């Protein structure tokens with residue numbers, strides 16, 4: 001438990017024996033800490049910037065972002081009665097020692113206390129040897145990481161009880177760290193004798209804030225690294241992080257799913273993958289619209305609902321509709337509404353139908369209409385099919401078999417037999433399967449065997465409660481299949 005392999009221990013010892021950090025690190029940390037500030041708002045719109053200690057007047061409300069006129073940074077606005085505020089970010093450094101990549105993880109923590117003074121500290125707490133195996137993580141933590149608490153707590157102090165040079169394997173079953181802000185300055189140097197020497201990772205890390213570095217370094221084939229380089233050289237840095245989504249070859253349109261005249265727009269905004277997916281649907285160079293529509297993207301960057309909505313009315317009109325309702329549109333309900341409206345033949349080009357004022361009300365109305373109509377569609381369909389299949393009616397001295405000729409008959413059969421043939425109604429009506437009832441000559445109203453036929457073959461025959469028919473009954477069905485159904489084929 002917690003054992004560190006000798007080869008890795010040597011790497012860690014080498015890192016620990018060298019106290020100097022790579023050139024530019026302090027500046028990098030300071031820059032990141034600068035983001036960890038607030039605007040403190042007291043009465044009469046008086047504001048105070050915790051970064052540069054400048055006081056100014058602003059009408060921005062608590063919870064909004066305000067820009068400090070002195071340092072020009074944007075920060076969250078908080079109330080002046082604030083007691084304590086803490087920011088935490090993970091920073092990382094990539095190193096290459098004894099032909100092995102090692103990632104060093106640091107926590108950057110800023111605190112803003114009751115006097116509204118900003119202070120920060122940075123502490124190394126984790127190391128990772130990236131592997132190609134996604135089930136096994138080579139992750140190690142030092143004495144700064146608490147052993148007891150359920151969440152990760154990292155001590156920043158330097159007390160005698162903290163040994164930040166004592167490393168143990170991280171054994172919890174959730175990942176220690178996924179995304180971090182990667183220190184870019186040393187990357188070119190570190191990667192120069194590796195397969196990543198042309199990858200342009202140093203440019204990517206400069207332009208993207210949170211990166212899964214262990215995935216980027218540990219899991220890539222040469223082919224993938226090639227693709228990363230290609231995307232980075234196009235200055236599509238955020239897309240380079242999602243290299244798996246793109247092919248190497250083909251036209252711009254083949255690779256990105258949009259025409260080439262979108263390229264300058266994509267580059268200027270360093271477009272992310274989910275933003276590109278929206279752009280494909282929107283086909284408009286408008287980042288504020290795209291960002292607005294991002295609110296409607298589901299878990300795991302799922303744009304499926306937006307795609308469906310775009311299929312009905314176009315994404316631009318959905319944007320308009322969402323704006324009209326101040327963004328409070330239930331996307332699932334709206335998608336269903338559009339589906340009902342289309343099935344009922346309403347003209348969705350007309351805003352009267354595409355933009356319902358009260359979505360829930362209109363949705364329920366159309367759903368009810370659709371139910372009635374669909375029931376009628378099914379009823380009519382079954383009647384028609386019953387007539388078509390009546391040619392295959394057959395009987396001997398004992399049994400008779402006939403097609404289901406109405407929805408009611410199907411429901412009745414299902415009730416008597418205690419089976420689920422009722423759910424076959426829609427498929428039967430649409431001609432996707434044939435349903436027959438087999439009964440005895442003397443009791444033709446009483447259910448006996450329910451039979452499903454596909455391509456002129458009996459695929460299912462069931463007596464009450466989904467049990468199989470007896471031999472005599474099966475013999476009748478075989479005869480019918482041979483004499484009538486096959487003859488029709």
Ligand SMILES: [Zn+2]
Nearest residue numbers: 049052068071
């Ligand atoms: Zn400021």
